[in-house]
Amino acid sequence: MSPRLASRFAALLLASTLCAPAAFAADPWDLAPLGKQAGTVMVRLRAIGVLPENTSSATSIGGSVEATNQAAPELDLSYFFTDHIAAELIAASTRHSISASRTAIGGVDIGSTYILPPTLTLQYHFRPHARFSPYIGAGVTVAWFYDTKPADPPITKLGLATTAGPAFQIGADYNVGGHWFLNVDAKQLILNVRARANEGAIRARVSLDPTIIGAGIGYRF
Helix, strand or coil: CCCCHHHHHHHHHHHHHHHHHHHHHHHHHHHECCCCCCCCEEEEEEEEEEEECCCEEECCCCCCCEEEEEEEEEEEEEECCCCCCEEEEEECCEEEEEEEEEECCEEEEEEEEECCCCCEEEEECCCCCEEEEEEEEEEEEEEEEEEEEEECCCCCCCEEEEEEEEEEEEEEEEEECCCEEEEEEEEEEEEEEEEEEEEEEEEEEEECCEEEEEEEEEEEC
């Protein structure tokens, strides 16, 4: 190799070495973590599973009432008042089928409904400036039921009353780089729901108490 060619090769090698860190740094996943800070907003998109516990129920025809599990996307918005304290509002909607078993008329397919349970929690975030930052929270849920449809006879009309109850939360964020976070989250909602079927001829009170488990991605503004 000639001296001139060798010098050009060395220059190219040095240039590529110096430029490589800048190229990698352009990837947002490789940026230094920013953590959580007062006055910032975090938006998360999760995939959730809604698991009604159906802990207890009482009906005018005996037996017990159950609602099915369901999966759905969930969107949440968090505002940080301090580095450690934030408020989170979540929104999601799921469709559930409802049935009753061991009643005076046997097993009954009651119908289906959509539930919209916006939940507001106040959270405490541990280690907000670290990559791994767990949190706990507590708040309130208000559950609205809509597009409620009765099943075939003997159920001809079905109504579910709006209800509210406490919510408890535990989760963790992992700051993978820059503004981006991975998230896992679990909530326990306490919801006692009253139902009326066939113009009130059949009444029920059900402790749905759903557990909501989710995982997703977040971006901190």
